[in-house]
Amino acid sequence: MVFKESANNQVIRNYTKVRASFVLIPLLIVVAVIVFLYWQGPTSYVSVQQEVFHLMNEQLSQFPSLEYNLTQLGDAFVALALLSVFLIYTPKIWEALLVASLVSLLFSKGLKSFFDVPRPVTFYGEESVNIVGETLVGYSSFPSGHSITIFTVLTVLMFAFIPQGRSSFFKVAYFLVLLFVGIVLATTRIGVGAHHPIDVLIGSILGYISGVIGIRSSVKYRLFGWVSSSKSYPFFMLLFLGSVVFMSVKIMQEYLVVFYFPLISLIVSLYLMIKFYVKKNQ
Structure with a gap:
Protein backbone atom coordinates (compact mmCIF):
# COMPACT_ATOMS: atom_id res chain seq x y z
CA MET A 1 0.00 0.00 0.00
CA VAL A 2 3.00 2.28 0.59
CA PHE A 3 4.06 1.66 -3.00
CA LYS A 4 0.53 2.48 -4.17
CA GLU A 5 0.48 5.82 -2.35
CA SER A 6 3.95 6.73 -3.57
CA ALA A 7 3.20 5.83 -7.19
CA ASN A 8 -0.16 7.59 -7.19
CA ASN A 9 1.32 10.73 -5.62
CA GLN A 10 3.99 10.82 -8.31
CA VAL A 11 1.32 10.62 -11.00
CA ILE A 12 -0.56 13.48 -9.34
CA ARG A 13 2.60 15.61 -9.28
CA ASN A 14 3.22 14.90 -12.94
CA TYR A 15 -0.35 15.74 -13.87
CA THR A 16 -0.20 19.13 -12.13
CA LYS A 17 2.51 20.13 -14.63
CA VAL A 18 0.22 19.62 -17.64
CA ARG A 19 -1.02 22.92 -19.05
CA ALA A 20 -4.05 23.75 -21.20
CA SER A 21 -1.67 25.47 -23.65
CA PHE A 22 -0.34 22.02 -24.58
CA VAL A 23 -3.32 21.57 -26.91
CA LEU A 24 -3.11 24.92 -28.73
CA ILE A 25 -1.14 23.90 -31.83
CA PRO A 26 -2.86 20.47 -32.17
CA LEU A 27 -6.23 22.21 -31.89
CA LEU A 28 -5.31 24.63 -34.70
CA ILE A 29 -4.43 21.68 -36.95
CA VAL A 30 -7.79 20.03 -36.25
CA VAL A 31 -9.66 23.27 -36.94
CA ALA A 32 -7.79 23.75 -40.24
CA VAL A 33 -8.74 20.27 -41.46
CA ILE A 34 -12.36 20.67 -40.33
CA VAL A 35 -12.63 24.00 -42.17
CA PHE A 36 -11.21 22.40 -45.33
CA LEU A 37 -13.59 19.46 -45.06
CA TYR A 38 -16.57 21.74 -44.45
CA TRP A 39 -15.88 24.02 -47.42
CA GLN A 40 -14.48 21.53 -49.94
CA GLY A 41 -16.67 18.55 -49.10
CA PRO A 42 -15.96 14.85 -48.50
CA THR A 43 -15.02 14.10 -52.12
CA SER A 44 -12.17 16.62 -52.19
CA TYR A 45 -11.11 15.54 -48.71
CA VAL A 46 -10.75 11.91 -49.82
CA SER A 47 -9.22 12.76 -53.20
CA VAL A 48 -6.27 14.75 -51.82
CA GLN A 49 -5.06 11.70 -49.90
CA GLN A 50 -5.92 9.03 -52.45
CA GLU A 51 -2.34 8.14 -53.44
CA VAL A 52 -1.10 8.09 -49.86
CA PHE A 53 -3.96 5.84 -48.79
CA HIS A 54 -3.36 3.26 -51.52
CA LEU A 55 0.39 3.23 -50.85
CA MET A 56 0.00 2.76 -47.09
CA ASN A 57 -2.88 0.30 -47.43
CA GLU A 58 -0.87 -1.84 -49.83
CA GLN A 59 2.26 -1.85 -47.67
CA LEU A 60 0.63 -2.34 -44.27
CA SER A 61 -1.81 -5.02 -45.39
CA GLN A 62 1.13 -7.32 -46.14
CA PHE A 63 1.05 -8.24 -42.45
CA PRO A 64 -2.65 -9.06 -42.01
CA SER A 65 -2.46 -11.06 -38.79
CA LEU A 66 -0.24 -8.51 -37.05
CA GLU A 67 -2.31 -5.56 -38.26
CA TYR A 68 -5.60 -7.12 -37.23
CA ASN A 69 -4.30 -7.99 -33.76
CA LEU A 70 -2.76 -4.57 -33.15
CA THR A 71 -5.81 -2.67 -34.39
CA GLN A 72 -7.88 -4.25 -31.60
CA LEU A 73 -5.96 -2.11 -29.11
CA GLY A 74 -7.90 0.86 -30.45
CA ASP A 75 -11.11 -0.67 -29.12
CA ALA A 76 -11.97 1.29 -25.95
CA PHE A 77 -13.06 -1.83 -24.06
CA VAL A 78 -9.85 -3.70 -24.87
CA ALA A 79 -7.66 -0.69 -24.03
CA LEU A 80 -9.32 0.00 -20.68
CA ALA A 81 -9.31 -3.69 -19.76
CA LEU A 82 -5.58 -3.80 -20.45
CA LEU A 83 -5.08 -0.89 -18.03
CA SER A 84 -7.33 -2.27 -15.28
CA VAL A 85 -4.41 -2.90 -12.90
CA PHE A 86 -3.68 0.85 -12.77
CA LEU A 87 -6.97 1.32 -10.93
CA ILE A 88 -5.41 -0.41 -7.92
CA TYR A 89 -1.93 1.11 -7.85
CA THR A 90 -2.39 4.49 -9.55
CA PRO A 91 -6.12 5.34 -9.49
CA LYS A 92 -5.33 8.92 -10.55
CA ILE A 93 -4.68 7.53 -14.01
CA TRP A 94 -8.19 6.12 -14.10
CA GLU A 95 -9.64 9.44 -12.98
CA ALA A 96 -8.03 11.03 -16.02
CA LEU A 97 -8.88 8.09 -18.29
CA LEU A 98 -12.59 8.17 -17.53
CA VAL A 99 -12.93 11.89 -18.27
CA ALA A 100 -10.69 11.61 -21.33
CA SER A 101 -12.71 8.66 -22.64
CA LEU A 102 -15.97 10.59 -22.37
CA VAL A 103 -14.43 13.58 -24.17
CA SER A 104 -13.02 11.33 -26.90
CA LEU A 105 -16.44 9.72 -27.33
CA LEU A 106 -18.01 13.14 -27.86
CA PHE A 107 -15.35 14.07 -30.41
CA SER A 108 -15.75 10.80 -32.29
CA LYS A 109 -19.54 10.56 -32.36
CA GLY A 110 -20.04 14.28 -32.94
CA LEU A 111 -17.71 14.62 -35.93
CA LYS A 112 -18.74 11.29 -37.48
CA SER A 113 -22.38 12.42 -37.37
CA PHE A 114 -21.67 15.89 -38.75
CA PHE A 115 -19.34 14.94 -41.62
CA ASP A 116 -20.51 12.19 -43.98
CA VAL A 117 -17.06 11.07 -45.10
CA PRO A 118 -17.20 7.76 -46.99
CA ARG A 119 -15.13 4.82 -45.80
CA PRO A 120 -12.35 3.75 -48.21
CA VAL A 121 -14.36 0.72 -49.38
CA THR A 122 -17.44 2.89 -49.97
CA PHE A 123 -15.44 5.45 -51.97
CA TYR A 124 -13.01 3.28 -53.94
CA GLY A 125 -14.91 0.01 -54.14
CA GLU A 126 -14.11 -3.27 -52.43
CA GLU A 127 -11.90 -4.46 -55.29
CA SER A 128 -9.57 -1.44 -54.88
CA VAL A 129 -8.92 -1.76 -51.14
CA ASN A 130 -6.95 -4.40 -49.26
CA ILE A 131 -9.29 -5.41 -46.45
CA VAL A 132 -8.22 -7.20 -43.28
CA GLY A 133 -10.97 -8.48 -41.02
CA GLU A 134 -14.41 -6.89 -41.09
CA THR A 135 -15.36 -4.87 -44.17
CA LEU A 136 -16.38 -1.42 -42.94
CA VAL A 137 -18.63 0.60 -45.21
CA GLY A 138 -20.78 3.70 -44.90
CA TYR A 139 -20.13 7.37 -44.25
CA SER A 140 -18.53 7.54 -40.81
CA SER A 141 -14.84 7.57 -41.71
CA PHE A 142 -13.86 10.93 -40.18
CA PRO A 143 -12.28 10.83 -37.66
CA SER A 144 -10.85 7.43 -36.75
CA GLY A 145 -12.35 6.38 -33.43
CA HIS A 146 -9.67 3.76 -32.84
CA SER A 147 -6.94 6.37 -33.33
CA ILE A 148 -8.67 8.66 -30.85
CA THR A 149 -8.74 5.87 -28.26
CA ILE A 150 -5.10 4.91 -28.83
CA PHE A 151 -3.77 8.42 -28.36
CA THR A 152 -6.15 9.21 -25.52
CA VAL A 153 -4.73 6.29 -23.56
CA LEU A 154 -1.11 6.96 -24.55
CA THR A 155 -1.39 10.63 -23.61
CA VAL A 156 -2.76 9.85 -20.16
CA LEU A 157 0.02 7.29 -19.61
CA MET A 158 2.72 9.48 -21.14
CA PHE A 159 2.22 12.37 -18.73
CA ALA A 160 1.69 9.99 -15.80
CA PHE A 161 5.12 8.39 -16.11
CA ILE A 162 7.35 11.22 -17.34
CA PRO A 163 10.92 10.30 -16.29
CA GLN A 164 12.06 12.26 -13.25
CA GLY A 165 15.56 13.61 -12.73
CA ARG A 166 16.70 12.59 -16.19
CA SER A 167 18.39 14.52 -18.97
CA SER A 168 16.36 16.28 -21.67
CA PHE A 169 17.62 13.71 -24.18
CA PHE A 170 16.14 10.87 -22.12
CA LYS A 171 12.77 12.62 -21.86
CA VAL A 172 12.69 13.37 -25.60
CA ALA A 173 13.49 9.72 -26.32
CA TYR A 174 10.65 8.70 -23.98
CA PHE A 175 8.15 10.89 -25.85
CA LEU A 176 9.39 9.73 -29.26
CA VAL A 177 9.09 6.05 -28.34
CA LEU A 178 5.48 6.52 -27.20
CA LEU A 179 4.73 8.56 -30.31
CA PHE A 180 6.16 5.77 -32.47
CA VAL A 181 4.02 3.18 -30.67
CA GLY A 182 0.96 5.37 -31.21
CA ILE A 183 1.69 5.80 -34.91
CA VAL A 184 2.21 2.06 -35.40
CA LEU A 185 -1.09 1.26 -33.68
CA ALA A 186 -3.11 4.07 -35.30
CA THR A 187 -1.95 3.36 -38.86
CA THR A 188 -3.29 -0.17 -38.59
CA ARG A 189 -6.64 1.46 -39.40
CA ILE A 190 -5.25 2.25 -42.85
CA GLY A 191 -3.71 -1.20 -43.16
CA VAL A 192 -7.02 -2.97 -42.51
CA GLY A 193 -8.80 -0.70 -45.01
CA ALA A 194 -11.02 1.08 -42.48
CA HIS A 195 -9.82 4.69 -42.68
CA HIS A 196 -8.11 7.35 -44.77
CA PRO A 197 -4.74 8.75 -43.57
CA ILE A 198 -6.14 12.13 -42.45
CA ASP A 199 -8.88 10.31 -40.50
CA VAL A 200 -6.09 8.69 -38.53
CA LEU A 201 -4.05 11.89 -38.19
CA ILE A 202 -6.95 13.94 -36.85
CA GLY A 203 -8.14 11.05 -34.69
CA SER A 204 -4.68 10.84 -33.13
CA ILE A 205 -4.59 14.57 -32.45
CA LEU A 206 -8.09 14.51 -30.96
CA GLY A 207 -6.97 11.62 -28.76
CA TYR A 208 -4.07 13.71 -27.49
CA ILE A 209 -6.40 16.65 -26.82
CA SER A 210 -8.85 14.34 -25.03
CA GLY A 211 -6.04 13.00 -22.88
CA VAL A 212 -4.89 16.47 -21.86
CA ILE A 213 -8.48 17.51 -21.06
CA GLY A 214 -8.89 14.36 -18.96
CA ILE A 215 -5.69 15.06 -17.05
CA ARG A 216 -6.53 18.72 -16.44
CA SER A 217 -10.04 17.79 -15.27
CA SER A 218 -8.74 15.12 -12.91
CA VAL A 219 -6.50 17.69 -11.25
CA LYS A 220 -8.88 20.64 -11.15
CA TYR A 221 -12.32 19.10 -10.69
CA ARG A 222 -11.81 15.43 -9.69
CA LEU A 223 -15.08 14.38 -11.34
CA PHE A 224 -14.20 10.73 -10.80
CA GLY A 225 -12.32 11.13 -7.54
CA TRP A 226 -14.40 8.33 -6.05
CA VAL A 227 -12.43 5.71 -7.99
CA SER A 228 -9.51 6.31 -5.61
Missing part, protein backbone atom coordinates in the same frame (compact mmCIF):
# COMPACT_ATOMS: atom_id res chain seq x y z
CA SER A 229 -11.54 5.06 -2.66
CA SER A 230 -11.65 1.39 -1.72
CA LYS A 231 -15.40 1.88 -1.33
CA SER A 232 -15.60 1.74 -5.13
CA TYR A 233 -13.99 -1.72 -5.22
CA PRO A 234 -17.25 -3.75 -5.07
CA PHE A 235 -18.50 -1.89 -8.15
CA PHE A 236 -15.28 -2.48 -10.06
CA MET A 237 -15.06 -6.10 -8.94
CA LEU A 238 -18.45 -6.75 -10.53
CA LEU A 239 -17.45 -4.74 -13.59
CA PHE A 240 -14.17 -6.62 -14.01
CA LEU A 241 -15.88 -9.98 -13.46
CA GLY A 242 -18.36 -9.19 -16.22
CA SER A 243 -15.50 -7.99 -18.40
CA VAL A 244 -13.65 -11.28 -17.90
CA VAL A 245 -16.71 -13.16 -19.15
CA PHE A 246 -17.15 -10.78 -22.09
CA MET A 247 -13.48 -10.99 -23.07
CA SER A 248 -13.56 -14.79 -22.83
CA VAL A 249 -16.49 -14.84 -25.24
CA LYS A 250 -14.58 -12.56 -27.65
CA ILE A 251 -11.63 -14.96 -27.56
CA MET A 252 -13.86 -17.93 -28.35
CA GLN A 253 -15.48 -16.03 -31.21
CA GLU A 254 -12.39 -14.49 -32.84
CA TYR A 255 -9.43 -16.25 -31.21
CA LEU A 256 -7.03 -13.32 -31.47
CA VAL A 257 -3.81 -13.49 -29.45
CA VAL A 258 -4.07 -9.83 -28.45
CA PHE A 259 -7.26 -10.50 -26.45
CA TYR A 260 -5.37 -12.67 -23.95
CA PHE A 261 -3.45 -9.68 -22.61
CA PRO A 262 -6.47 -7.66 -21.41
CA LEU A 263 -8.03 -10.91 -20.13
CA ILE A 264 -4.95 -11.64 -18.00
CA SER A 265 -4.87 -8.03 -16.82
CA LEU A 266 -8.52 -8.23 -15.75
CA ILE A 267 -8.02 -11.50 -13.87
CA VAL A 268 -4.93 -10.19 -12.05
CA SER A 269 -6.69 -6.92 -11.24
CA LEU A 270 -9.75 -8.74 -9.94
CA TYR A 271 -7.60 -10.96 -7.72
CA LEU A 272 -5.62 -8.02 -6.29
CA MET A 273 -8.73 -5.95 -5.75
CA ILE A 274 -10.47 -8.74 -3.83
CA LYS A 275 -7.30 -9.32 -1.80
CA PHE A 276 -6.91 -5.63 -0.86
CA TYR A 277 -10.60 -5.20 -0.13
CA VAL A 278 -10.82 -8.25 2.15
CA LYS A 279 -7.63 -7.26 3.98
CA LYS A 280 -8.86 -3.70 4.52
CA ASN A 281 -12.21 -4.85 5.91
CA GLN A 282 -10.98 -7.59 8.23
Whole structure:
Protein backbone atom coordinates (compact mmCIF):
# COMPACT_ATOMS: atom_id res chain seq x y z
CA MET A 1 0.00 0.00 0.00
CA VAL A 2 3.00 2.28 0.59
CA PHE A 3 4.06 1.66 -3.00
CA LYS A 4 0.53 2.48 -4.17
CA GLU A 5 0.48 5.82 -2.35
CA SER A 6 3.95 6.73 -3.57
CA ALA A 7 3.20 5.83 -7.19
CA ASN A 8 -0.16 7.59 -7.19
CA ASN A 9 1.32 10.73 -5.62
CA GLN A 10 3.99 10.82 -8.31
CA VAL A 11 1.32 10.62 -11.00
CA ILE A 12 -0.56 13.48 -9.34
CA ARG A 13 2.60 15.61 -9.28
CA ASN A 14 3.22 14.90 -12.94
CA TYR A 15 -0.35 15.74 -13.87
CA THR A 16 -0.20 19.13 -12.13
CA LYS A 17 2.51 20.13 -14.63
CA VAL A 18 0.22 19.62 -17.64
CA ARG A 19 -1.02 22.92 -19.05
CA ALA A 20 -4.05 23.75 -21.20
CA SER A 21 -1.67 25.47 -23.65
CA PHE A 22 -0.34 22.02 -24.58
CA VAL A 23 -3.32 21.57 -26.91
CA LEU A 24 -3.11 24.92 -28.73
CA ILE A 25 -1.14 23.90 -31.83
CA PRO A 26 -2.86 20.47 -32.17
CA LEU A 27 -6.23 22.21 -31.89
CA LEU A 28 -5.31 24.63 -34.70
CA ILE A 29 -4.43 21.68 -36.95
CA VAL A 30 -7.79 20.03 -36.25
CA VAL A 31 -9.66 23.27 -36.94
CA ALA A 32 -7.79 23.75 -40.24
CA VAL A 33 -8.74 20.27 -41.46
CA ILE A 34 -12.36 20.67 -40.33
CA VAL A 35 -12.63 24.00 -42.17
CA PHE A 36 -11.21 22.40 -45.33
CA LEU A 37 -13.59 19.46 -45.06
CA TYR A 38 -16.57 21.74 -44.45
CA TRP A 39 -15.88 24.02 -47.42
CA GLN A 40 -14.48 21.53 -49.94
CA GLY A 41 -16.67 18.55 -49.10
CA PRO A 42 -15.96 14.85 -48.50
CA THR A 43 -15.02 14.10 -52.12
CA SER A 44 -12.17 16.62 -52.19
CA TYR A 45 -11.11 15.54 -48.71
CA VAL A 46 -10.75 11.91 -49.82
CA SER A 47 -9.22 12.76 -53.20
CA VAL A 48 -6.27 14.75 -51.82
CA GLN A 49 -5.06 11.70 -49.90
CA GLN A 50 -5.92 9.03 -52.45
CA GLU A 51 -2.34 8.14 -53.44
CA VAL A 52 -1.10 8.09 -49.86
CA PHE A 53 -3.96 5.84 -48.79
CA HIS A 54 -3.36 3.26 -51.52
CA LEU A 55 0.39 3.23 -50.85
CA MET A 56 0.00 2.76 -47.09
CA ASN A 57 -2.88 0.30 -47.43
CA GLU A 58 -0.87 -1.84 -49.83
CA GLN A 59 2.26 -1.85 -47.67
CA LEU A 60 0.63 -2.34 -44.27
CA SER A 61 -1.81 -5.02 -45.39
CA GLN A 62 1.13 -7.32 -46.14
CA PHE A 63 1.05 -8.24 -42.45
CA PRO A 64 -2.65 -9.06 -42.01
CA SER A 65 -2.46 -11.06 -38.79
CA LEU A 66 -0.24 -8.51 -37.05
CA GLU A 67 -2.31 -5.56 -38.26
CA TYR A 68 -5.60 -7.12 -37.23
CA ASN A 69 -4.30 -7.99 -33.76
CA LEU A 70 -2.76 -4.57 -33.15
CA THR A 71 -5.81 -2.67 -34.39
CA GLN A 72 -7.88 -4.25 -31.60
CA LEU A 73 -5.96 -2.11 -29.11
CA GLY A 74 -7.90 0.86 -30.45
CA ASP A 75 -11.11 -0.67 -29.12
CA ALA A 76 -11.97 1.29 -25.95
CA PHE A 77 -13.06 -1.83 -24.06
CA VAL A 78 -9.85 -3.70 -24.87
CA ALA A 79 -7.66 -0.69 -24.03
CA LEU A 80 -9.32 0.00 -20.68
CA ALA A 81 -9.31 -3.69 -19.76
CA LEU A 82 -5.58 -3.80 -20.45
CA LEU A 83 -5.08 -0.89 -18.03
CA SER A 84 -7.33 -2.27 -15.28
CA VAL A 85 -4.41 -2.90 -12.90
CA PHE A 86 -3.68 0.85 -12.77
CA LEU A 87 -6.97 1.32 -10.93
CA ILE A 88 -5.41 -0.41 -7.92
CA TYR A 89 -1.93 1.11 -7.85
CA THR A 90 -2.39 4.49 -9.55
CA PRO A 91 -6.12 5.34 -9.49
CA LYS A 92 -5.33 8.92 -10.55
CA ILE A 93 -4.68 7.53 -14.01
CA TRP A 94 -8.19 6.12 -14.10
CA GLU A 95 -9.64 9.44 -12.98
CA ALA A 96 -8.03 11.03 -16.02
CA LEU A 97 -8.88 8.09 -18.29
CA LEU A 98 -12.59 8.17 -17.53
CA VAL A 99 -12.93 11.89 -18.27
CA ALA A 100 -10.69 11.61 -21.33
CA SER A 101 -12.71 8.66 -22.64
CA LEU A 102 -15.97 10.59 -22.37
CA VAL A 103 -14.43 13.58 -24.17
CA SER A 104 -13.02 11.33 -26.90
CA LEU A 105 -16.44 9.72 -27.33
CA LEU A 106 -18.01 13.14 -27.86
CA PHE A 107 -15.35 14.07 -30.41
CA SER A 108 -15.75 10.80 -32.29
CA LYS A 109 -19.54 10.56 -32.36
CA GLY A 110 -20.04 14.28 -32.94
CA LEU A 111 -17.71 14.62 -35.93
CA LYS A 112 -18.74 11.29 -37.48
CA SER A 113 -22.38 12.42 -37.37
CA PHE A 114 -21.67 15.89 -38.75
CA PHE A 115 -19.34 14.94 -41.62
CA ASP A 116 -20.51 12.19 -43.98
CA VAL A 117 -17.06 11.07 -45.10
CA PRO A 118 -17.20 7.76 -46.99
CA ARG A 119 -15.13 4.82 -45.80
CA PRO A 120 -12.35 3.75 -48.21
CA VAL A 121 -14.36 0.72 -49.38
CA THR A 122 -17.44 2.89 -49.97
CA PHE A 123 -15.44 5.45 -51.97
CA TYR A 124 -13.01 3.28 -53.94
CA GLY A 125 -14.91 0.01 -54.14
CA GLU A 126 -14.11 -3.27 -52.43
CA GLU A 127 -11.90 -4.46 -55.29
CA SER A 128 -9.57 -1.44 -54.88
CA VAL A 129 -8.92 -1.76 -51.14
CA ASN A 130 -6.95 -4.40 -49.26
CA ILE A 131 -9.29 -5.41 -46.45
CA VAL A 132 -8.22 -7.20 -43.28
CA GLY A 133 -10.97 -8.48 -41.02
CA GLU A 134 -14.41 -6.89 -41.09
CA THR A 135 -15.36 -4.87 -44.17
CA LEU A 136 -16.38 -1.42 -42.94
CA VAL A 137 -18.63 0.60 -45.21
CA GLY A 138 -20.78 3.70 -44.90
CA TYR A 139 -20.13 7.37 -44.25
CA SER A 140 -18.53 7.54 -40.81
CA SER A 141 -14.84 7.57 -41.71
CA PHE A 142 -13.86 10.93 -40.18
CA PRO A 143 -12.28 10.83 -37.66
CA SER A 144 -10.85 7.43 -36.75
CA GLY A 145 -12.35 6.38 -33.43
CA HIS A 146 -9.67 3.76 -32.84
CA SER A 147 -6.94 6.37 -33.33
CA ILE A 148 -8.67 8.66 -30.85
CA THR A 149 -8.74 5.87 -28.26
CA ILE A 150 -5.10 4.91 -28.83
CA PHE A 151 -3.77 8.42 -28.36
CA THR A 152 -6.15 9.21 -25.52
CA VAL A 153 -4.73 6.29 -23.56
CA LEU A 154 -1.11 6.96 -24.55
CA THR A 155 -1.39 10.63 -23.61
CA VAL A 156 -2.76 9.85 -20.16
CA LEU A 157 0.02 7.29 -19.61
CA MET A 158 2.72 9.48 -21.14
CA PHE A 159 2.22 12.37 -18.73
CA ALA A 160 1.69 9.99 -15.80
CA PHE A 161 5.12 8.39 -16.11
CA ILE A 162 7.35 11.22 -17.34
CA PRO A 163 10.92 10.30 -16.29
CA GLN A 164 12.06 12.26 -13.25
CA GLY A 165 15.56 13.61 -12.73
CA ARG A 166 16.70 12.59 -16.19
CA SER A 167 18.39 14.52 -18.97
CA SER A 168 16.36 16.28 -21.67
CA PHE A 169 17.62 13.71 -24.18
CA PHE A 170 16.14 10.87 -22.12
CA LYS A 171 12.77 12.62 -21.86
CA VAL A 172 12.69 13.37 -25.60
CA ALA A 173 13.49 9.72 -26.32
CA TYR A 174 10.65 8.70 -23.98
CA PHE A 175 8.15 10.89 -25.85
CA LEU A 176 9.39 9.73 -29.26
CA VAL A 177 9.09 6.05 -28.34
CA LEU A 178 5.48 6.52 -27.20
CA LEU A 179 4.73 8.56 -30.31
CA PHE A 180 6.16 5.77 -32.47
CA VAL A 181 4.02 3.18 -30.67
CA GLY A 182 0.96 5.37 -31.21
CA ILE A 183 1.69 5.80 -34.91
CA VAL A 184 2.21 2.06 -35.40
CA LEU A 185 -1.09 1.26 -33.68
CA ALA A 186 -3.11 4.07 -35.30
CA THR A 187 -1.95 3.36 -38.86
CA THR A 188 -3.29 -0.17 -38.59
CA ARG A 189 -6.64 1.46 -39.40
CA ILE A 190 -5.25 2.25 -42.85
CA GLY A 191 -3.71 -1.20 -43.16
CA VAL A 192 -7.02 -2.97 -42.51
CA GLY A 193 -8.80 -0.70 -45.01
CA ALA A 194 -11.02 1.08 -42.48
CA HIS A 195 -9.82 4.69 -42.68
CA HIS A 196 -8.11 7.35 -44.77
CA PRO A 197 -4.74 8.75 -43.57
CA ILE A 198 -6.14 12.13 -42.45
CA ASP A 199 -8.88 10.31 -40.50
CA VAL A 200 -6.09 8.69 -38.53
CA LEU A 201 -4.05 11.89 -38.19
CA ILE A 202 -6.95 13.94 -36.85
CA GLY A 203 -8.14 11.05 -34.69
CA SER A 204 -4.68 10.84 -33.13
CA ILE A 205 -4.59 14.57 -32.45
CA LEU A 206 -8.09 14.51 -30.96
CA GLY A 207 -6.97 11.62 -28.76
CA TYR A 208 -4.07 13.71 -27.49
CA ILE A 209 -6.40 16.65 -26.82
CA SER A 210 -8.85 14.34 -25.03
CA GLY A 211 -6.04 13.00 -22.88
CA VAL A 212 -4.89 16.47 -21.86
CA ILE A 213 -8.48 17.51 -21.06
CA GLY A 214 -8.89 14.36 -18.96
CA ILE A 215 -5.69 15.06 -17.05
CA ARG A 216 -6.53 18.72 -16.44
CA SER A 217 -10.04 17.79 -15.27
CA SER A 218 -8.74 15.12 -12.91
CA VAL A 219 -6.50 17.69 -11.25
CA LYS A 220 -8.88 20.64 -11.15
CA TYR A 221 -12.32 19.10 -10.69
CA ARG A 222 -11.81 15.43 -9.69
CA LEU A 223 -15.08 14.38 -11.34
CA PHE A 224 -14.20 10.73 -10.80
CA GLY A 225 -12.32 11.13 -7.54
CA TRP A 226 -14.40 8.33 -6.05
CA VAL A 227 -12.43 5.71 -7.99
CA SER A 228 -9.51 6.31 -5.61
CA SER A 229 -11.54 5.06 -2.66
CA SER A 230 -11.65 1.39 -1.72
CA LYS A 231 -15.40 1.88 -1.33
CA SER A 232 -15.60 1.74 -5.13
CA TYR A 233 -13.99 -1.72 -5.22
CA PRO A 234 -17.25 -3.75 -5.07
CA PHE A 235 -18.50 -1.89 -8.15
CA PHE A 236 -15.28 -2.48 -10.06
CA MET A 237 -15.06 -6.10 -8.94
CA LEU A 238 -18.45 -6.75 -10.53
CA LEU A 239 -17.45 -4.74 -13.59
CA PHE A 240 -14.17 -6.62 -14.01
CA LEU A 241 -15.88 -9.98 -13.46
CA GLY A 242 -18.36 -9.19 -16.22
CA SER A 243 -15.50 -7.99 -18.40
CA VAL A 244 -13.65 -11.28 -17.90
CA VAL A 245 -16.71 -13.16 -19.15
CA PHE A 246 -17.15 -10.78 -22.09
CA MET A 247 -13.48 -10.99 -23.07
CA SER A 248 -13.56 -14.79 -22.83
CA VAL A 249 -16.49 -14.84 -25.24
CA LYS A 250 -14.58 -12.56 -27.65
CA ILE A 251 -11.63 -14.96 -27.56
CA MET A 252 -13.86 -17.93 -28.35
CA GLN A 253 -15.48 -16.03 -31.21
CA GLU A 254 -12.39 -14.49 -32.84
CA TYR A 255 -9.43 -16.25 -31.21
CA LEU A 256 -7.03 -13.32 -31.47
CA VAL A 257 -3.81 -13.49 -29.45
CA VAL A 258 -4.07 -9.83 -28.45
CA PHE A 259 -7.26 -10.50 -26.45
CA TYR A 260 -5.37 -12.67 -23.95
CA PHE A 261 -3.45 -9.68 -22.61
CA PRO A 262 -6.47 -7.66 -21.41
CA LEU A 263 -8.03 -10.91 -20.13
CA ILE A 264 -4.95 -11.64 -18.00
CA SER A 265 -4.87 -8.03 -16.82
CA LEU A 266 -8.52 -8.23 -15.75
CA ILE A 267 -8.02 -11.50 -13.87
CA VAL A 268 -4.93 -10.19 -12.05
CA SER A 269 -6.69 -6.92 -11.24
CA LEU A 270 -9.75 -8.74 -9.94
CA TYR A 271 -7.60 -10.96 -7.72
CA LEU A 272 -5.62 -8.02 -6.29
CA MET A 273 -8.73 -5.95 -5.75
CA ILE A 274 -10.47 -8.74 -3.83
CA LYS A 275 -7.30 -9.32 -1.80
CA PHE A 276 -6.91 -5.63 -0.86
CA TYR A 277 -10.60 -5.20 -0.13
CA VAL A 278 -10.82 -8.25 2.15
CA LYS A 279 -7.63 -7.26 3.98
CA LYS A 280 -8.86 -3.70 4.52
CA ASN A 281 -12.21 -4.85 5.91
CA GLN A 282 -10.98 -7.59 8.23
